[in-house]
Amino acid sequence: MINDILTVMWKERKGLLRYQGSRTRAVLGLLIPVVMLGIYLPLQIGRALVEGPWSLLTSVFIPMMSVGMMIPESFAGERERHTLGTLLASRLPDEAILFGKVAVAVGYAWGMALMLLLVSLVMVNVTHWDGQVLLYTPITALVNVALSLLMASLVAGLGVLISLRSATVQGAQQTLMTATLFPLVLLQMIPLLLLNVVPNGRARLKELVAAANPTQIILIVMAVLLVLDLGLLMAALARFKRARLILN
Amino acid sequence: MTETAIRIENLTRDFETVRAVDGLSLEVPAGIIFGFLGPNGAGKTTTINLLLGLLEPTSGRAEVLGFDTRTQSDEVRTRTGTLLEHPGLYEQLSAEDNLEFYGRVWRMTPAERQARIKELLTHMGVWERRKERVGTWSKGMKQKLALARALLHRPPLIFLDEPTAGLDVVAATAVRDDLETLAAREGVTVFLTTHNMAEAERLCGQVAVIREGSLVAVGHPDELRARAGGPRLEIFGRGFNDNVLNLLRTRPEVVAAGVQNEHLAIDLRKDTDVAPLVSLLVGAGVQVEEVRRGKASLEEVFLALMEEER
Numbered sequence: 001m002i003n004d005i006l007t008v009m010w011k012e013r014k015g016l017l018r019y020q021g022s023r024t025r026a027v028l029g030l031l032i033p034v035v036m037l038g039i040y041l042p043l044q045i046g047r048a049l050v051e052g053p054w055s056l057l058t059s060v061f062i063p064m065m066s067v068g069m070m071i072p073e074s075f076a077g078e079r080e081r082h083t084l085g086t087l088l089a090s091r092l093p094d095e096a097i098l099f100g101k102v103a104v105a106v107g108y109a110w111g112m113a114l115m116l117l118l119v120s121l122v123m124v125n126v127t128h129w130d131g132q133v134l135l136y137t138p139i140t141a142l143v144n145v146a147l148s149l150l151m152a153s154l155v156a157g158l159g160v161l162i163s164l165r166s167a168t169v170q171g172a173q174q175t176l177m178t179a180t181l182f183p184l185v186l187l188q189m190i191p192l193l194l195l196n197v198v199p200n201g202r203a204r205l206k207e208l209v210a211a212a213n214p215t216q217i218i219l220i221v222m223a224v225l226l227v228l229d230l231g232l233l234m235a236a237l238a239r240f241k242r243a244r245l246i247l248n
Numbered sequence: 249m250t251e252t253a254i255r256i257e258n259l260t261r262d263f264e265t266v267r268a269v270d271g272l273s274l275e276v277p278a279g280i281i282f283g284f285l286g287p288n289g290a291g292k293t294t295t296i297n298l299l300l301g302l303l304e305p306t307s308g309r310a311e312v313l314g315f316d317t318r319t320q321s322d323e324v325r326t327r328t329g330t331l332l333e334h335p336g337l338y339e340q341l342s343a344e345d346n347l348e349f350y351g352r353v354w355r356m357t358p359a360e361r362q363a364r365i366k367e368l369l370t371h372m373g374v375w376e377r378r379k380e381r382v383g384t385w386s387k388g389m390k391q392k393l394a395l396a397r398a399l400l401h402r403p404p405l406i407f408l409d410e411p412t413a414g415l416d417v418v419a420a421t422a423v424r425d426d427l428e429t430l431a432a433r434e435g436v437t438v439f440l441t442t443h444n445m446a447e448a449e450r451l452c453g454q455v456a457v458i459r460e461g462s463l464v465a466v467g468h469p470d471e472l473r474a475r476a477g478g479p480r481l482e483i484f485g486r487g488f489n490d491n492v493l494n495l496l497r498t499r500p501e502v503v504a505a506g507v508q509n510e511h512l513a514i515d516l517r518k519d520t521d522v523a524p525l526v527s528l529l530v531g532a533g534v535q536v537e538e539v540r541r542g543k544a545s546l547e548e549v550f551l552a553l554m555e556e557e558r
Contacts, residue, residue, distance in 0.1 A: 086336025
C-alpha cells in the first residue's frame with residue numbers, strides 16, 4: 001500500500017512541476033505569499049510577528065490557499081483530461097489513489113507554510129535586529145507546525161470530496177472556495193452578533209476573552225480540526241467508488 | 249493461463265430505464281485478437297467496464313482469466329492492460345514518464361521498466377522523442393503510446409476500446425501494424441472493440457457482433473461471411489444491358505444481379521459453378537474483360553445482421 005501511495009505521489013509531483021502553462025502561475029503562486037507574509041508583514045509588524053500570535057495567520061491561510069489551488073485538480077482534473085478511466089482500470093487500490101493525491105497537496109501546502117514561517121523569522125531578525133537572535137517559543141513553533149498541517153489536511157479532505165463529485169476543475173474550485181470562506185465569514189459574524197444582539201455584548205466579549213486560556217483554546221481548536229480532518233478523509237474514502245467515478 | 253480468457257454468462261447491466269447489456273453470453277479463447285463489433289450505443293464500452301470490474305452487473309456473471317469480475321476485480325485489473333475510449337495519457341508529462349508511472353503502478357523493477365520502455369518505444373518508432381511532452385504529440389503517436397502502456401507489464405489480456413477511432417488512414421494503419429505484430433510476438437489475448445470492419449477483418453481471429461446489448465453473431469470472420477450469403481461474382485467489361493440482367497435473373501443459381509460502378513455484380517447460391525454463367529453472358533453479347541470471385545465483406549455481413557435484427 002505504501003509503495004502504491006508513493007507511486008501516485010510520484011506522478012502527482014511530476015504533474016505539479018510540469019503542468020502546462022503553470023510555470024508563471026506557479027512562480028506567482030509562490031512569490032505572492034512570500035512577498036506578503038514573508039517580507040511585507042515582518043517589515044510592518046516587526047518583532048511582534050514572532051513574539052505574538054501573528055504567525056498563526058501564516059499557518060491558517062497559507063495551507064488553505066495552497067491546497068485550495070491544487071486539490072480541485074485531483075479528480076476533476078483527471079476527469080476533465082480523460083485520464084481517470086485508465087487510472088481506475090489499473091491495479092492501484094482506491095486508498096492509494098486517494099491518499100497519494102491528498103498527501104502531495106498537504107505536503108506541498110505544509111512545506112510552503114513552514115518555509116514562510118522560517119522566511120518571516122529571518123526577515124524579522126534582519127530588519128529588526130537588536131543584538132540577539134529572536135526565535136519562536138517552542139509552544140508557538142509547535143502550534144504552527146501542527147496547525148498548518150491540520151489546516152492543510154482539512155482543506156485537502158474537503159477539496160478531494162468536492163473534486164470527486166465535480167465534472168470540472170473550475171466547478172470544484174468554486175465550490176471549495178465557497179465551502180472554505182463560508183465558515184470564516186460565520187466566525188467573523190459571531191462576535192458582531194454578540195456585540196449587537198446580546199445585552200452588554202461588548203463587556204461580555206471582553207470578559208470572555210479575558211477569561212479564556214489561550215493554550216486551552218488552541219488545544220480545543222486543534223482537536224476539532226483533527227476530528228474534522230479524519231471525518232472528511234473517511235467521507236472521501238467512502239465516496240470513492242470506481243463504479244460511480246467511471247459513470248460520472 | 250486458462251484456455252478461455254473471458255467467459256461471460258447471461259450478463260446484463262441496466263442504467264435506470266436503459267438496458268445497456270442484455271443477457272450477453274460469450275467465450276473468448278486465449279491468445280487471439282477478438283473483435284467486439286457493434287454500432288454506437290450497442291453496449292461495447294459498458295461490457296469492457298463490466299469485464300474490468302469497474303461496473304457491477306445487474307445480473308449474470310463474467311470471468312476474466314479465471315477471476316470473477318464481481319468479487320475478484322482487483323485480480324482482473326492486476327492482470328490486464330487497457331486502452332479505453334480515450335488514450336488516458338498525462339499530457340503534461342513526457343512519454344517516458346507516462347510509461348514510468350504505469351511501470352511503477354505495475355510494480356516493475358527499475359531495470360525492468362527501463363528495458364521494457366525502451367523496447368516498446370523503439371518498436372513504435374518514438375524512442376528518440378521519449379523526453380517530449382505528450383501534449384505536443386499527434387493523435388496517432390498518442391494512441392501508439394497508449395498501446396505501449398497497455399502492453400507495458402506484459403499482461404496476458406488487453407482491452408482496446410476503438411484504438412484507431414479518429415485517426416487518419418496512415419496513423420490508423422501504423423497503430424494496427426503495431427498491434428498485430430506486438431500481439432503476435434507477445435502471445436497476448438486482445439479484446440478489441442471497433443467500428444472499422446476492415447480492421448476487424450484483418451486483425452481478428454474471431455468476432456462477435458452485438459446490437460442493443462445482445463449478441464447477434466459470433467465466429468471467425470470467414471464463417472460470418474459464409475453464413476451471411478453465398479459467393480459473389482464481379483464481371484468487368486462491356487454490354488451489361490437490361491436484356492443481360494433479365495436473362496441472369498431467370499437463372500436458378502442467381503440470387504441477385506445488378507450493375508455497380510460499371511461492373512456486373514452477381515450474388516450466387518452456394519456451390520454454384522461459374523463457368524456456364526460466363527459462357528451464357530458471352531453468348532448474350534457481353535464483352536468480358538475480367539471475372540472476379542468474391543465473398544461479402546464483413547461490413548456487408550455486419551450491415552445485414554443489423555438489418556435482420558430490425
